[in-house]
Amino acid sequence: MSRWQPDARERLEQAAIELFVEQGFAETTVPQITARAGLTTRTFFRHYADKREVLFAGDEIPEMAARMMAEAPEGTDPMRQILEGLRTVAATRFDPRKDEIRIRRDIVRSDPGLVERDLRKRAALSEVIRSAFVARGIWPLRAALLAETAMTLLYVSFDEWLDSDRDLFDVIEKTLAELRETIA
Amino acid sequence: MSRWQPDARERLEQAAIELFVEQGFAETTVPQITARAGLTTRTFFRHYADKREVLFAGDEIPEMAARMMAEAPEGTDPMRQILEGLRTVAATRFDPRKDEIRIRRDIVRSDPGLVERDLRKRAALSEVIRSAFVARGIWPLRAALLAETAMTLLYVSFDEWLDSDRDLFDVIEKTLAELRETIA
DNA sequence: AGCCGTGATGACACGCGATGTCATCACTAG
């Protein structure tokens, strides 16, 4: 038998989310989380850089985006490439986890520090997309606009998606149509 | 004569920026700032909610945006309204302060926590614009897209502006033209 | 079987950010 129970990270994450839902993020201390997970405070910070990170650690979307950006056939139309990426991400990372994402969203919205962390996540994804376009030969200004547009489409649609029962990509397509009309 | 020297906030802000430039944001402690300003730590947190806020306190742009959004003649074309707002903000809040803004930008870029705070500022401005459009009768989805587009134009142009010697609004107009072409 | 390196964890100390609370004192109104 092991000296320690396995799955330390999973236990920490589950204990943290439970406590955040029960009593709020700010009111939950790291010692409370680690006590419920059967670990010590020091161990928490070995797994997560700070208290917020326990809610953001599992995010593989940037890596996924980087891979898809690199693997797309050369010469693919950039806007089409973005839409295909959004379609894949929406179908694999968002639609199947709607309930879990709703819980997470409610926690994040309740605390300004978590909102900030969420915005940084969005900025990081934008940067992944932007630099990937630059690497594919797209001019920097256009690459930045493509990345920002992708984020606008994703996050504007995200809110509407969470409060509806539609598929995320359907909302995204509607949002894009509206965006084209708005800017013209 | 006063018991305390006047302009506590100004002294705190100046001392803070000096120290951030000299030795970095993370390496500067609040007691160091207050010592240079001739005050105590407790007083710092009476003026600023947290250590980062000393760099963000003077921002009147959201109030300015809210006022301009409310005062625009009814029925103004939304995109034109955004461009006029950007033109005014660029000419009054950005172009005359380019050197100061460069210093601030370098400090902010050097620390993840400051980047996050900057992203929240951007999100707050977007929300001001969005809700103002909703109040003017624009549909929520379109209002959100208008606000996000304004932020995209402003911040994508912002970086290019800081590294050039052009006027910000000139860059914004070029960015908008590129955006229209990119999305079409 | 015995030894040893590795890696995760516990235990402890500590600095800094941030807040609550009360005292102090200049200024002002009356």
Add this chain to the structure above:
DNA sequence: CTAGTGATGACATCGCGTGTCATCACGGCT
């Protein structure tokens, strides 16, 4: 002259985050 106001100082306290060293299971090697 007095009472109220408002900004600041002084002090205590809590929680986050980090550095450091000891501990101990595991797996590989001899």
